[in-house]
Amino acid sequence: MQVRAATEPSMAQRETVLAELPEWDLSDLYPGRDSEALERDLNRLAGDAEAFRERYQGHLADLSGAALSAAIETYEHLQEQSGRIISYASLVHAGDLADPEIGRFFQTMQERINAVSTTLLFFTLELNRVDNADLAAKETDPGLARYRPWLRDTRAFRPYQPRRLDAPFRRDHRRPQIPDRREGADRSRGARSPLRL
Numbered sequence: 031m032q033v034r035a036a037t038e039p040s041m042a043q044r045e046t047v048l049a050e051l052p053e054w055d056l057s058d059l060y061p062g063r064d065s066e067a068l069e070r071d072l073n074r075l076a077g078d079a080e081a082f083r084e085r086y087q088g089h090l091a092d093l094s095g096a097a098l099s100a101a102i103e104t105y106e107h108l109q110e111q112s113g114r115i116i117s118y119a120s121l122v123h124a125g126d127l128a129d130p131e132i133g134r135f136f137q138t139m140q141e142r143i144n145a146v147s148t149t150l151l152f153f154t155l156e157l158n159r160v161d162n163a164d165l166a167a168k169e170t171d172p173g174l175a176r177y178r179p180w181l182r183d184t185r186a187f188r189p190y191q192p193r194r195l196d197a198p199f200r201r202d203h204r205r206p207q208i209p210d211r212r213e214g215a216d217r218s219r220g221a222r223s224p225l226r227l
Contacts, residue, residue: 059118095171
């Protein structure tokens with residue numbers, strides 16, 4: 031017979047404690063996972079992101095300071111919408127990690143938001159290609175000047191991105207040739223000659 035310590039809660043007490051856990055009220059974000067508002071926002075976000083790319087891709091360097099400020103403001107709004115949706119999905123998922131339906135919902139939301147992020151990826155990459163002097167001239171516009179801290183942080187990655195946006199990242203998978211410095215090695219062919227004893 032197993033004797034339980036007096037301070038150890040019983041199974042019924044544990045279930046009662048778990049049943050009384052608070053639940054987040056996420057209705058300020060969306061009414062539910064299958065709500066029309068959520069699907070509408072997802073579709074609108076995808077369409078707006080594609081329209082944004084069609085309008086600005088390849089043209090950022092030619093924009094005036096005011097026009098670039100308007101583009102960044104639109105980009106900011108798109109990012110906020112993406113953040114709202116993925117935040118809702120993350121909180122729903124965190125509320126019940128064991129529910130497979132919620133898990134599938136969270137994965138679907140991640141995939142759809144990632145698709146939007148891919149559509150918008152050109153913006154910061156192309157923005158970093160703008161010459162420093164040209165950007166400084168554009169920043170004389172009061173509207174663009176308010177985004178100066180964001181521009182500074184974004185362009186901090188400028189030295190690490192390819193000069194051409196369509197340039198592939200090339201990886202050389204060949205193993206490096208390590209010189210054989212042992213006595214008797216044939217350095218011209220990489221073969222070893224017999225060692226003399």
